[in-house]
Amino acid sequence: MRTTDLTRTGTRQGKNNKPAAKPMLVKRAKAALNIETPTPSARPVTLSFEYAPSLESADIVKLKPRYGLYIDGKMVEPSSGRYFPTVNPATEAVLTEIAEATEKDVDRAVQAARKAYEKVWSKLSGRERGRYLFRIARIIQERAREFAVLETLDNGKPIRESRDIDIPLVAAHFFYHAGWADKLQDAFPGREISSLGVVGQVIPWNFPLLMAAWKIAPALACGNTVVLKPAETTPLTALLLTEVFEEAGLPPGVVNIVTGAGATGAALVSHPDVDKVAFTGSTEVGKEILEATAKTNKKLTLELGGKSAHIVFEDAALDQAVEGVVNGIYFNQGHVCCAGSRLLLEESIAETFIEKLKKRIDKIRVGNPLDKNTDIGAINSKREFEKIQRLVALGKEEGGEFYEPAGTVLPAKGYFHKPCFFANVSSSFTLSRIEIFGPVLTISTFRTPQEAIMKANDTSYGLAAGIWSEKGSKIQKVASALKAGVIWANTYNKFDPSAPFGGYFESGFGREGGRHGLLPYLEEK
Amino acid sequence: MASHHLKVPKTIKLFIGGEFPRTESGRSFPVVRHGTDAHFAHLCRASRKDFRNAVAAAKAALASWERRTAYNRAQILYRMAEMCEGKRDEFAEVLCYTQGLSNDAAQKAVDAAIDAFVYYAGYADKYQQVIGNLNPVSGPHLCFTAAEPVGVVAALFDENSTLDEITAGLSAIICSGNTVVALLPGVTGTLLAPLAEVFATSDLPKGVVNLLTGDVSELAPQFGSHMEVQAVSVQTKNEALLAELKIAGAENLKRVAPPMQTNLGLNNILQFVEYKTVWHPVGY
Numbered sequence: 001m002r003t004t005d006l007t008r009t010g011t012r013q014g015k016n017n018k019p020a021a022k023p024m025l026v027k028r029a030k031a032a033l034n035i036e037t038p039t040p041s042a043r044p045v046t047l048s049f050e051y052a053p054s055l056e057s058a059d060i061v062k063l064k065p066r067y068g069l070y071i072d073g074k075m076v077e078p079s080s081g082r083y084f085p086t087v088n089p090a091t092e093a094v095l096t097e098i099a100e101a102t103e104k105d106v107d108r109a110v111q112a113a114r115k116a117y118e119k120v121w122s123k124l125s126g127r128e129r130g131r132y133l134f135r136i137a138r139i140i141q142e143r144a145r146e147f148a149v150l151e152t153l154d155n156g157k158p159i160r161e162s163r164d165i166d167i168p169l170v171a172a173h174f175f176y177h178a179g180w181a182d183k184l185q186d187a188f189p190g191r192e193i194s195s196l197g198v199v200g201q202v203i204p205w206n207f208p209l210l211m212a213a214w215k216i217a218p219a220l221a222c223g224n225t226v227v228l229k230p231a232e233t234t235p236l237t238a239l240l241l242t243e244v245f246e247e248a249g250l251p252p253g254v255v256n257i258v259t260g261a262g263a264t265g266a267a268l269v270s271h272p273d274v275d276k277v278a279f280t281g282s283t284e285v286g287k288e289i290l291e292a293t294a295k296t297n298k299k300l301t302l303e304l305g306g307k308s309a310h311i312v313f314e315d316a317a318l319d320q321a322v323e324g325v326v327n328g329i330y331f332n333q334g335h336v337c338c339a340g341s342r343l344l345l346e347e348s349i350a351e352t353f354i355e356k357l358k359k360r361i362d363k364i365r366v367g368n369p370l371d372k373n374t375d376i377g378a379i380n381s382k383r384e385f386e387k388i389q390r391l392v393a394l395g396k397e398e399g400g401e402f403y404e405p406a407g408t409v410l411p412a413k414g415y416f417h418k419p420c421f422f423a424n425v426s427s428s429f430t431l432s433r434i435e436i437f438g439p440v441l442t443i444s445t446f447r448t449p450q451e452a453i454m455k456a457n458d459t460s461y462g463l464a465a466g467i468w469s470e471k472g473s474k475i476q477k478v479a480s481a482l483k484a485g486v487i488w489a490n491t492y493n494k495f496d497p498s499a500p501f502g503g504y505f506e507s508g509f510g511r512e513g514g515r516h517g518l519l520p521y522l523e524e525k
Numbered sequence: 526m527a528s529h530h531l532k533v534p535k536t537i538k539l540f541i542g543g544e545f546p547r548t549e550s551g552r553s554f555p556v557v558r559h560g561t562d563a564h565f566a567h568l569c570r571a572s573r574k575d576f577r578n579a580v581a582a583a584k585a586a587l588a589s590w591e592r593r594t595a596y597n598r599a600q601i602l603y604r605m606a607e608m609c610e611g612k613r614d615e616f617a618e619v620l621c622y623t624q625g626l627s628n629d630a631a632q633k634a635v636d637a638a639i640d641a642f643v644y645y646a647g648y649a650d651k652y653q654q655v656i657g658n659l660n661p662v663s664g665p666h667l668c669f670t671a672a673e674p675v676g677v678v679a680a681l682f683d684e685n686s687t688l689d690e691i692t693a694g695l696s697a698i699i700c701s702g703n704t705v706v707a708l709l710p711g712v713t714g715t716l717l718a719p720l721a722e723v724f725a726t727s728d729l730p731k732g733v734v735n736l737l738t739g740d741v742s743e744l745a746p747q748f749g750s751h752m753e754v755q756a757v758s759v760q761t762k763n764e765a766l767l768a769e770l771k772i773a774g775a776e777n778l779k780r781v782a783p784p785m786q787t788n789l790g791l792n793n794i795l796q797f798v799e800y801k802t803v804w805h806p807v808g809y
Contacts, residue, residue, distance in 0.1 A: 127640065130647060134603060172596060179599065179647020186655055186791050449809050476667045476807040498595075498650055515654045 051365070054372040056159045061150045066097035067235070069105055069259060070242040072112035073252025079104045084261075086235060089156035089385075090369050090378040090414040098235050101258035106227070106267040109256040113198040113225040114273055116253030121225050122195060126182035133178030133220060135248035140171040143244070147209060147237055152369045154236040155208055156378030156415070157332055159370050169495060170213040173513075176497035177217035180518060184222065187515050192525040195223030196299060197275035199521065200268040202289075203238075204281045205231035205380050206335035206437075211280050212238045214512050216255055217497075222521035224276070225254050229268050231281075232261040233381045269293060276300070278520065280337070283435070283461070283506050301510025301520040303337065303502055305435040306463030308484065309456035310340030310492065313449070314348045316468035320490070322356045325441070328466055328492040330364060330419045333376055334439040335384075337507075338464035340492055342432060343421070343443045344452050350445045354423055361419045362405040376439060378414045385415035388438035395422045395431045400442065427458050435461070449474065453481045462504030466492045485511070537714065539569050539738065540721035542582030543731025548739075549574050556712055559625030568714040571737035576706065576747045579735035583677045583704040584753050586732030591674050591702035595650035602646035602700055604727040606639045609692070615719045616688060623715045637689035637788065644789045645696035652701065652794050660802065667805040672798040674702035675780060676755035679748040681741065681770075683761035684711035689788055691716065694760055697785075697793035699733055703756075706735045708748070714738030741766070749773025756780035756797050 066083055068075040078099040085094040101109070121129070140147065147170070148163040157166070184193060199219045203211035208230060219226050230238040238257055245255055258264055262285075269277045270292045276299040279289050283304040293300055310328050312321045328340030345353050369377030379385040396402050400422030410416040421441035425432055431442050446452040456465055464486040467478050479487045485503040488494060495501065500511035510520045538545045550572035556565045569575075590598070609616070616638070617631035626634065653672050660668040678698045682691055691709065698705045709717055717736050724734045737744070741761065748757050749770040757779055759767050771781045782796035 127644075130643070134643065134646075175596070175599065175603075176650060179649075179651055181647075182644065182789075183647060183651065183655075183791075187651075473806040473808045476805060477665075477809055480807060498654065515651075 051373045053368075055368070056149060056152075056163075056370045056372060058149055058153060058370060060146045061153065063096045063236075066099070067239050067259070068099050069101050069109070070239065070255075070257040071105070071109045071253075072116075072256065073246075075242070076108075078102065084232070086154060086233060087381070088153050088414075089233075089380050090411070090416075092413055092415075095153060095236065098232070098239075098259045101229075101260040101264045101267075103267040106258055106264060106271060109227045109258050110198055110200070110268075110271050110273050112253035112256050113227050116251060117195075117197055117225040120251045121220075121254050122223055124223075126184060126221075126223070129220060129223060130178045130181030132248055132250050133174050133181060133217060136244055136250070137171050137174035137178060139244045139247050140167070140174060140241075144168070144171065147240065149370070150240055151209055151237050152377070155205065155234050156369050156380050157335075158374040158377040160372055160374065161332060161377075166207055166210045169497070170209050173210075173213040173217045173497045177221040180218075181221040181223075184518065184522065187518055188522075193522045194525055196521060196523050197224060198273060199224045199226050199276045199278060200271060200274040201226060201228045201278045202265045202268060202281065203228065203230055203279075204337075205234040206332060206337070208234035209237035209241065212241060215278055215280070218512070218517050218521050219278070220254065222518055224521055227256045227258060227268060227274070229258050229260065229265050232259070235259045266292070272296070274298060276521070278510075279303070283508075286508060299520065299523070301502075301512075302508035303510070303512060304461075304463075304506065304508040305437075306337050306339070306461045306503060306507050307342060307433065307435055307459045308338055308340050308461070308464040308466070309342045309344055309459075309482075310466040311344045311446075311452045311456060311468065311478065312346065312349070312353060313452075313467075313469040313471075313474065314346040315470050315474075316349075317470060317490075318349065318353060318356065321468040322353065322360050324466065324468060324490070324492045325357065326360055326364070326419075329421075329441040330361070330376055330439050331493050333379055333417070335380060335437050336493065337435075338486060338493065338501075339437075340464070340466045341436060341441060342456075342459075343441055344455055345443060345445050346452070347445045347447050350443075354443065357421070358403060361421075362407060364405065364408070364419050366408055366416055366418060367411055376417075376419060379417050379438065380415075382415060384437065385417065388417055388436060388440065391431060391434075391436050391438070392420065392440060395425075395429065395440070395442075398429050398431070400425045400429060400431065427455060433459070449478055453478060457481075457483050460506045463507035464488065464503075534566065535718050537566050537568055537718045537738070539571055539575060539579075540717060540724070540734070540736040541575065541579045541732075542585070542735065543725060545721065548572055549578075554739075556623060556715055558622050565622055566715060568717075568738040571708070571739040571744065573744070573747050575737055576744055577751070579706040579737060580677060580679070580751055580753050582732035582735050583706050586704045586730050587676060589730050590699070590704055590733045593702070595653070598700060598702065599646045599649035601727055601729050602642055602649060602696055605692075605696070605723050605729070606642035606646065608723040608727050609635070609639050609642060612719045612723060616716070619715050619719065620688060623712050634688045637687075638692040641689055641693035641696050641788055645693070645700040645794070648791070648794060649700040652791060652798075655791060656795060656798075662804075665807045667807055668802065670800050670802045672701065672795075673801050675797050675799050676703060677753055678703045678705045678756045678758060678797050679751070679754045680705055680707040680758040681745060681748055681761060682707060682709050682713055683763075684713060684741070686713050686760055688716055690760060690785070691720070693788035693793065694758055694785060695734060698758060698797050701794055701798050703797050704733045704735075706737065706754075708737045708739065708741065708744055710739065710741045745770060746773055749779070750776065752777050754779060756782060758782045758796065760784050
């Protein structure tokens with residue numbers, strides 16, 4: 001993960017982390033000692049360290065009572081006059097109201113994007129387009145904390161992740177693609193390439209601003225204009241991004257943002273004047289989009305679901321592998337398309353590994369996402385929360401050995417779910433086949449590398465996979481046999497704008513990031 | 526009548542290891558305002574010892590600079606563009622006074638100088654993908670080739686080098702992780718002060734860029750013969766000098782790069798990279 005020096009000339013990340021609550025810890029530790037030492041006991045004295053709350057202030061975010069649609073460089077009212085609430089999933093409190101874009105609004109946005117494409121954006125040189133993207137990257141770095149807090153409020157993810165991962169990567173994506181804008185010919189030498197026109201983009205709620213950056217940055221760098229629809233439960237950071245566009249002086253209409261639910265997205269992807277559709281989200285909706293665009297010449301890229309296998313061999317560094325597996329499935333509440341949700345353990349180490357995993361997830365802190373010590377925040381919406389609960393119940397019915405930390409106490413309000421796993425799960429279980437998109441891991445075992453590969457590939461998806469082994473040649477052999485778009489070896493969930501990302505099979509097609517990520521936004525003449 | 530302000534002229538010194546020393550030799554040469562006899566400044570006439578000190582600084586900075594992430598180097602180069610923008614008028618003034626450019630032409634030269642910083646900022650984390658590749662070898666091996674910086678580069682500019690040629694030449698060399706010792710000969714030496722201040726305030730580690738002023742004929746042999754210098758960028762059209770440098774550099778097989786064809790181009794980076802091919806077995 002690119003976390004170094006992202007804001008090297010701006011605010012330093014994590015500067016506001018108080019130098020921990022050291023005196024408090026010592027005091028509590030002493031208190032614990034005082035209680036336990038006088039009693040003669042055969043049991044070893046255990047110190048229980050509690051973390052003092054370390055809350056990131058939400059004051060940095062100034063929310064408006066309601067938000068319009070961003071069309072042609074202006075915030076406008078939706079033609080329907082309808083607004084819907086967006087909720088903080090950690091408190092269930094309404095944050096603000098969002099405009100619901102109708103077909104008519106989408107049409108206005110597409111027209112604005114077309115006009116901006118023809119009159120302005122397609123006439124600029126790559127150098128000039130790049131200049132705007134560099135400015136956007138810099139302003140995001142400068143306003144990084146504000147974006148991080150807003151993302152956490154609207155999405156429920158821990159501030160530690162929005163602050164150290166999402167927002168720095170957002171800035172990095174704009175910065176990286178800024179540099180490509182005047183070098184596209186170098187990327188594809190000998191080929192005559194050009195932009196496509198108006199791009200319609202629909203993005204999910206799990207990494208709201210990061211997905212916006214993944215979509216907008218390459219589209220603009222390659223000379224296209226954009227109409228973007230953020231997810232209905234997490235539109236706020238994309239709307240704040242419009243302020244950055246204003247501050248950067250981006251010409252009106254180059255990026256338009258229409259908010260709404262499925263109907264708005266459907267209107268966008270089926271609009272006849274959209275030249276290219278880029279979608280990140282569920283495989284189910286991805287298939288609908290594929291059908292909706294089938295009779296057109298629209299270019300299409302789909303980044304869909306996954307059921308990624310995480311393979312741990314007996315020759316792996318086990319403690320590191322435990323950390324990797326935890327990061328693989330519990331990062332971002334498990335709302336990650338490439339989450340390592342199917343753990344495959346070599347039989348000889350399975351028992352040891354599961355014991356280590358239990359110990360580790362007992363220590364995972366679930367709670368207030370604004371607390372800097374929180375590991376798992378809130379599930380993004382009631383709908384997702386209930387879906388996860390339903391699937392966990394199903395897993396128990398099907399006979400998986402369920403484990404969740406007994407000691408973890410969840411907040412009374414908000415949508416919180418404990419990290420958990422099912423051991424002794426077979427490929428035929430529902431949980432092994434469908435994407436849960438929550439902090440739920442399934443575990444099964446294997447005896448040979450061939451069996452691990454067969455089990456890993458036994459899915460209709462093919463987004464990512466993880467391999468843990470200290471033997472390099474084995475990693476390469478297994479990696480070459482796995483049918484997945486991203487393979488992480490002795491690491492997991494690493495993202496970088498220079499590294500192409502995307503899946504095989506029902507995980508979609510097209511790549512985002514790197515040189516390969518430019519192609520979907522260009523056409524060869 | 527307004528009070529009369531007597532201008533405080535800036536003393537132009539060398540830029541070595543992040544410091545601004547005078548030449549150890551104590552020598553200087555005068556520069557006049559373009560087309561007149563009026564004094565503009567005295568520039569240091571750097572000695573062989575100054576050059577060796579600069580190479581030592583560049584060598585010391587190499588390990589840290591080449592290990593930085595490409596993204597970090599990109600951001601630092603972009604920061605140089607920001608700093609250069611802030612010193613636009615100072616650059617323009619020097620160009621007007623010493624090279625006789627009109628204000629318009631000087632401003633355009635500064636634009637182009639900034640373009641060069643931004644262009645190579647963008648390339649720092651991209652040239653590897655454009656030139657690197659997976660090698661489809663016949664056998665159970667993963668084999669790929671990646672580009673790496675060559676090391677310490679010496680850059681010899683020309684008395685007629687323009688500001689943008691200088692920023693392009695330097696940016697192309699350092700964006701991949703090389704460090705550089707550059708000679709800005711003759712009147713181009715007057716650009717050393719604002720340039721060095723750009724480098725010194727862009728979070729660039731000390732010693733990555735080192736700048737000298739002085740005489741080409743005196744220092745060129747040192748550029749060619751120094752054993753810690755891995756490559757020489759020659760931005761002068763003097764063919765005889767180019768040949769002389771190649772001969773002098775033969776002792777340590779120095780790469781000698783001819784003048785840039787254009788300011789902005791991948792080839793300017795590739796002159797100063799090495800290719801590393803890595804083989805790794807594939808098997809259980």
